[in-house]
Amino acid sequence: MRGPNEPVLEVKNLCSYIPTSRGVIKPVNNISFSIGAGEIVALVGESGSGKSVTALSIMGLNSPSIKYEKDSVISFKGENLLKMKKRQMKKIRGNEISMIFQDPMSSLNPLHPIGKQIAEPIQLHQGVSYQKAKEIVVNLLAKVGIPDPENRLNDYPHQLSGGMRQRIMIAMALACNPSLLIADEPTTALDVTIQAQILNVMRDLQKDTGISILIITHDLGVVAEMADRVLVMYCGEIVEEGDVYSLFKNPQHPYTKGLLASVPKLRGASEKLLHTIPGAVPNPLELPKGCNFSGRCSYATEKCLTEAPNLVETGKDRRAACWHIVDLQTEEVTVHA
Amino acid sequence: MPEPLISIKDVKKHYPIGSGLFSKKGKWLKAVDGISLDVHRGETVGLVGESGCGKSTLGRMVVGLLEPTSGEVVFEGNSLLSKGRNKRDLGKKIQMVFQDPYSSLNPRMNVANIIAEPLVLHKIGTSSERKKRVDELLEKVGLTSAHGSRYPEEFSGGQRQRIGIARALALNPSLIVCDEPVSALDVSIQAQILNLLKEIQEDMGLSYIFIAHGLQAVKHISDRIVVMYLGKVMEISETDQLFEQPLHPYTEALISAVPEPDPTVRNRERILLSGDLPNPANPPLGCRFSTRCPLADERCRLEEPPLEQVSEGRWVACFYHG
């Protein structure tokens, strides 16, 4: 891991907003982070916390109803993607940055055989012959663990299982040797044994090609297995960031702490009742005045209700947005011993 | 052993493949292919297995939403297959909670009416008695009577699942089939619902059949676990034993594949299966797991291993089980 010193991607003050008749929603509210070369960064958080909007901002694929504040920057290899012309962005998308979506069926064309679908972008971006592109495709399919790849080229998406389709998606995403892969819930729709295969494929690819990966998931198990670094989002903001080992060992934000404690244990005797985070995420149109987590937080004080905490450095490679981090640290942390 | 609350007896559900004129004659998809299981009073039985292995089909036969192709479900000594009044009364005692808290509630009904619907259908109580019962139920699932006048779209996923549970409790059932009740929910909300289900069980002494493809939730809530694969049972075991010492190679792989929320064990030995799930319309000859099983040999590919009892409460279908 070369770490964030040499970032492939740098997001600075990314702020998106959607004007609606009932008020302004900020799906992503002033977040900053970077992804280093060869790094795997996981983005976790509650449904609706802004994970997909973040990913789609990088890809330039958010719906036009989502606007960005002027000083938002997504810098990829030194260029601000948000200021880029559509045509330029098209060259980068699928070529230098590519994305795997949660539902592979929605991103594969049901009318074309898979071989053709993977070969086309290769021909387009690399200017090679169909024959050469086909060779590359067969190699890619083998790489993502599709048995007997030559004979699968003519299969249509519906003839493949969910796990196979997801592997095809990964093959497509890798076709042009991107330097950044964004995977939005790449295994959520899959069974655990197939998920384990897909995660393995992704891990091996990262090792072989040195690609950087941004993986979005709500499964803390997937995070623990894949990530070098973790970003935790809540209500459109990053509330905690840290390297995976120290964040799991010593979560600093009460939300992260609650999340880790809510997962039922797989080893050892079952706990009688699970730890829970009470309540639910606030409505994006009625966010609290102070800390967004204050309504659910057992550490909340008067200050939390009136002032929103900033994301500040809290240690080596650690950031958190909470007024009472110190209180948390002095407490014994009993998470997944 | 006391008499079981419910006995599932060699139940099968076969669907014709294709339909109408072009159906392939004599071809069947064996969604559930001969499953027997007892559930006792106050017990929770977990059903796990990969997508398409027949969990929901089995669950729907238990609540009477689907008619078995053969076999029967016996509830407190009465067959659910028998028609008429008897069946209607039995139906009250078995309820279901569905996976999708978004589509399983009628968007045009307010919450109080959704919860009261089973009472109305079974003509139970006067309208003021029903109203009182709805308030009780709302409170039981952690909502308030003020929520009753609101509509499903105003609720979060976790709250909608609470409403679904309240509706299932309306008729005081003895058994609730929970079909993936927390799969669609956020981690922090899953724990709330699992705790709620446990508390209700302790309070009311009812039984659950808890369906999930994720093992963590099943482990947490179940007394016993049934592991299914392609329409059949691979292993039945008391929960802690199953995790301490899985006997069937599929169970072993399943447990091993669950990613653990602990980065310090990420390099542990793991059983990685190769190959994909076989086509359920054309299951492998012999053992159904043989196309992916690391231990499979010639015999496994030709002969189907029967589900055999290996110790008290422990059943396994494998020639070479651990």
Ligand SMILES: Nc1ncnc2c1ncn2[C@@H]1O[C@H](COP(=O)(O)OP(=O)(O)OP(=O)(O)O)[C@@H](O)[C@H]1O
């Ligand atoms: N095109 C859009 N129009 C209006 N609101 C949107 C749009 N896209 C996203 N949102 C809103 O922005 C917020 C963030 O959504 P986003 O899809 O990023 O969540 P997420 O973290 O990916 O959640 P999930 O885990 O459910 O996928 C949500 O409140 C969502 O409803």
Ligand SMILES: Nc1ncnc2c1ncn2[C@@H]1O[C@H](COP(=O)(O)OP(=O)(O)OP(=O)(O)O)[C@@H](O)[C@H]1O
């Ligand atoms: N009405 C139907 N007609 C034909 N086939 C069906 C029907 N309902 C289900 N099946 C098939 O029966 C098999 C079992 O389906 P079922 O829904 O019971 O699986 P499951 O274990 O609940 O899966 P999941 O985890 O995805 O919910 C699948 O192969 C499915 O495609």
Ligand code: SF4
């Ligand atoms: S700032 Fe206050 S309310 Fe917010 S997470 Fe920290 S302690 Fe809780």
Ligand code: SF4
């Ligand atoms: S019978 Fe053979 S193929 Fe089936 S699970 Fe046992 S060892 Fe594997």
Ligand SMILES: [Mg+2]
């Ligand atoms: Mg999303």
Ligand SMILES: [Mg+2]
């Ligand atoms: Mg199902």
